[in-house]
Amino acid sequence: MSASKLRNNQEFAMDKDRVKGAAHEVKGGLKETAGKVQNAVGGAKDAMKK
Template sequence: MNKDRIEGAAKQAKGAVKETVGKVLGDTKLTAEGKSDKVEGKIQNAVGGIKDALKE
């Protein structure tokens, strides 16, 4: 596991929390930010996975 995978997983978790809170509060901007964070986290996690695969 490299830094990108860890940070990506953290962004995904943060995004999920933001999205849920936004839905509960009816805040569409917060919900959208949460979804965006989740996507960024998935991409960063994938980049980290590729880097790990290339190291092997």
């Protein structure tokens, strides 16, 4: 395998890992936001019960 092909494969693998990492961060952010919304709704429900 030539050096340029090897480098292209490595760059593709790195790009693939970066995209995967970015998607993981977005997923974490969505889960965090959903948790905050759920807590806010739960707090509102508790306040209405009192």
